[in-house]
Amino acid sequence: MDQDREGTDGLDTWLAPFLAVMGRKTRRTWAPFYLRGLLGPGDRKSLQPMAARLGLPGHDQLQHFIASPAWDDRPLWTELGRQADRLVGGCDACLVIDDTALPKKGTLSVGVARQYCGALGKQANCQSLVSLTLAQNEVPVPVALRLFLPEAWTSDPGRCVQAGVPEAATVSRSKGEIALSELDRLQTAGLRFGTVLADAGYGVSAAFRHALEARGLRWAVGIVRNQKVYAANVQLVPPTGRARKLVPDQEPRDAETVLADLPWRRVAWRQGTKGKLSARFAAIRVRVGDGPVWGNNRHLPGAEVWLVGEWRSSGERKYYLSNLPPETSRRALAGTIKARWVCEQAHQQLKEELGLDHFEGRSWTGLHRHALMTCIAYAYLQHLRLAEHHRTGRGKNEDPPSGAATITQPTRRAAGHHRTAVRQPRPTRPVSALPKALHAVL
Template sequence: MESHSRSSDWQSELNVWAQPFLERLAHPSQQHWAEVYLWGLLGPGDRKSVEAMASRVAPGATQQLHHFLSTSSWDPGPLETMLVEQAQRLVGGADTVLCVDDTALVKKGEHSVGVAPQYCGQLGKKANCQALVSLTLARREVPVCIGLRLYLPDIWVQDAGRRLQARIPLHMSGHPKWRLALDEIDRVRAAGAVFGCVTADAEYGKAADFRAGLAERGLTYAVGVGPTQKVYPADVRLEEAPDRATGRPTKHPAPSVDSRSIADTIAALPEAAFRRLSWRQGTKGPLQADFAAVRVRVGDGPLMSKNRHLPGSAAWLVCERRLSGERKYYLTSHAEATTLEHLAAAIKARWVGESRRTSR
């Protein structure tokens, strides 16, 4: 009796929470089977196949549940909008961070849409999986995922037969992950999401178009980058290039100094530029690392020659030197007056629950 009571309690609470979402589905039968599907996903039992879930929460109705999932046509847009509205109510605001990241679903077969051998963060290596671009609103220690978009690898984009069999419209072309992320950011902002900073790892941060897209949208960002990214000193000047005696005339002005890699730029800083900061209490004490920041102009302006770029946008170049000696590099678009503590906090906010910190 007690077990039955607990089962009824969680289902009742789930029904209350899900009701605003279910109301966004147009047809009563869809509302019913969506509710049943949620019971199957969140309830007891390890196996989450349609047959296994139906046997637990809807005995004898396997075909109806399967029809809802694979055949019934419904618009996810209203549900996605409701999710953003609920997340905004819980954690949204100017002090909230929007974390852009990858979410991988490990698969053994090859028929799930988008499955391919690709990097899987869950395993820390390349594996057969689906990759999704995820957006998460995070404030203090509370994260709420508000967006997931499936990434379609080239192996799927270029295989018309495979796409046809999986019912992927042939007019849909594959997009890089950073483009999917920008599209999702536009969607959640239109739905009412408010946040103060966008964070992402180097998979996204290395794309100049992604950084430019965030800047065009008036969004502050703190993103990872690789050590070979070129930067210029903040006071670099553009000078008229001297006329050539022969050959084509020079199209672009010349920077007053050459660009350097991020790694070399940080290596040239004095040791005094690094400060040890702690951003959160861990299970074994404060989480700490040494941070240094320098104002730069990113080498992502117009292309000059030999794959060299003119100075582009101004940014903070931040280095995190971990206690193990490993170095991580970031570019942030925070204002010039931003403190090192604030820059480090923005960077660490990507790891949910790590945005609280103190400095010493």
């Protein structure tokens, strides 16, 4: 009985800052119920199965809590950011921008369209959520999940109204624009991080890179192999003929070609379950061909950055740009670039352990509020793990626990997909191995 009280008080105490911004007592009552449903056992984390496991006579009240547009959940997202910052924030943290897909069979759920679905490794009917994850020392905490609306939705106002999409969200926006908007929100809330990471789905956009630069942020992003770059010593010179605008004194080259001429050296970035994780890397300072167009669709040189190549043991090569300082070592570049993998693990655990993709409602509000609850539950599990880590008396010089609160196998992407391949995370404890107090909560 005392242990039951200890576990319940632990969750209730941790939730106190969230409940304080929820307003009405009924919301403060049903939020812990919903979270216990997500944290508890059971393969399905949709409303009816959760209500049955919680011993409720029906799921109507949970449904009203999660889908009602009558209350504003933005303060909860802000509090989630604060808690994530407390857990893993700081100048050594990174903010990982990515997206994750939720497969759907029907066509009525908000945002569903035929698009690339990473969970299935092909084009399929799905919802696509732009995600931002705060992470440090391989400990991730998702802090934002926002639905991307394809053109099939933004071009059909009636369809958006039926799904409860706010008018401001019906404007067509790229995933990069959504990510930048969420980044601004998190910075305003005081989230601390040192570097922004993203895969080639975002990094290929010059506008996205320029926006990060304009915000004074450090970043490392994936690119495609034919990204045009100039040597770092490129100069703008007067052109021949009658043209008046200055032009580069050399032609741009593909990133792949530039790196092919360099020495590739093996770099280990962290210890894995079967030894050190390593690959061969090449790096050089360049100026990106992403300035104004000057002729034949060629762009003037932009800022000087690092161009990095990764040559994996499988033979696959990946390419990256980063504005980390010129004195950054090759090992530091590799470690920063490979830190992005942890968001893949967080996505899978949000789905498989906490039911992110189990929501069966069709509305904009319901989907985002369910996503919010899964993120809060995830943060609570990370809070428990980190708290127990400190209780074990490990010294400050020891590595903190890696990964998330559960152990899963990474989702596999389609062969040839442009995103960074998922690495097997270090083994972490399943929910059953978490502190005993948690079981009382569940």
